[in-house]
Amino acid sequence: MSGLSTPSALLQASPAIVVGSGLAGLSAASQLIFHHVPVVMLDRAPKPGGNSIKASSGINGAPTRFQPCDTEDTAFYTDTVVSAGRPLSSSTSTERLRREQLIATLTQSSPSAVYWLTDDNAIDLSKVAQLGGHSHPRTHRGAGKKPPGSAIITTLLDSLTRDPLFELRTQAKVTKVLREADEVTGVEYKSPGTDPNATTRLSGPVVFATGGFAGDAQGMMMRYRPDLAGLPSTNDAREGSQPLLEQVGAAVVDMDQVQVHPTGFVDPADPAAPVKFLAAEALRGEGGILLLEDGKRFANELGNREQVTNALMKAASRLETPTRQWEVTLLLDEGAATALAAHLEFYVWKGLMRKTTVGELGKTGCQTVCQTVQEYADAAAGRTEDAFGRKAFGNWSLGDVQSDSVVYVGKVTPVTHFTMGGVVFNEYSQVLDQSGGVIRGLWAAGEVTGGLHGQNRLGGSSLLECVVFGRIAGNAAAAFHQKHYKTVP
Known part of the structure; x- marks a missing residue:
């Protein structure tokens, strides 16, 4: 058994059992403790927090x-x-x-x-x-x-x-939920270092x-x-x-x-990695846009996740990798980047995003990329209607797009994210x-x-x-x- 808290004698009174240490489990445990009910939290992972x-x-x-x-x-x-x-x-x-x-x-x-x-x-x-x-x-x-x-x-x-009413047991994999007649009465779980066929039984509401x-x-x-x-x-x-x-x-x-999120980062150091960091939707919410290889946009980046994913898979070219993935560019201007400074700092440190200029993104100078970003900037400033119907532009601040305009970019692909x-x-x-x-x-x-x-x-x-x-x-x-x-x- 391992955990972050020391078992208390108070927990010998039948505890309530919370399986999972993500936010749902912690919220439930917090309310149980508020009502002075002892809690044993079980999580199969070595560390708590879940997704x-x-x-x-x-x-x-x-x-x-x-x-x-x-x-x-x-x-x-x-x-x-x-x-x-x-x-x-x-x-x-x-x-x-x-x-x-x-x-x-x-x-x-x-x-x-x-x-x-x-x-x-x-x-x-x-x-x-x-x-x-x-x-x-x-x-x-x-x-x-x-x-x-x-x-x-x-x-x-x-x-x-x-x-003292709370105990966390990590690396505790629940293998069975116990039910007698019409009522669940507890769980059985396995812990590392024990007989692989042995289980521990815990009684209480679940x-x-x-x-x-x-x-x-x-x-x-x-x-x-x-x-x-x-x-x-x-x-x-x-x-x-x-x-x-x-x-x-x-x-x-x-x-x-199953929800496929449109933007999981493609790590340049390991492009085909099966598990990817999520490129937070807030990156688009604060003004970020998505660009195809030819420098053009293809969707309202603030459509729902299903809509953006479908548009991306239809418009972008699929890569020849062991994983099924596509690749488009996520681009933020300095206004959006500033609003997400903590995110950007982490992403840049991880090598998932980089600071560059609009001109450096075009294969032949600014051209298409500059035109695309300028059209979006005009819509963000209220000078025109966005071609894809986008109405919210977050903290985008770039108005006059030049070849040397500073932007932040990263490569992204759809990823399975939520069920x-x-x-x-x-x-x-x-x-x-x-x-x-x-x-x-x-x-x-x-x-x-x-x-x-x-x-x-x-x-x-x-x-x-x-x-x-x-x-x-x-x-x-x-x-x-x-x-x-x-x-x-």
């Missing part, structure tokens, strides 16, 4: 005091419904109601989710950008050097590990927050989306955990709905079975769940769903624990 710690664009919230205006009304809900697409619009009336309730809970709870992080946990989320598929700026991040995922995860984890299966290339991805085989991913290779919940009766939905499918759950974070019944003693939050995002997830809503439904799960599990288990005085 949440890598999140780089931010967390959605609307309306909040950090936004330029507070006149959104139902726009966030509407944008999310539109983004959900066919799985929502073609569902039965009962299923549509469940999905709409999930979306309503997500969007209506978004201000309190942001304020829980900023006011209760002192995390800076004062900068707001507009990402693809959004009608307003509503994606929050901090003004400091830490990306939002890292800032949020490290703060919550530090707080939890100081509490919150599952284990993430998706975008990195499970030879397993669940091959089963549900074999057409995406060979694409690089932003996710490390690891098994999906939905089958563990299916074994205790959980239903699954939307398993074929919208998962176990069926409701607005109370309860896991449902095939008949729509609640599985007692079991809750789920984050990417392990399905039905919220439908066909496409809006950027910034992943961290949001982790906080909203993680906290709901934590509160519900605490109430269940206090009623059915021995509690700490």
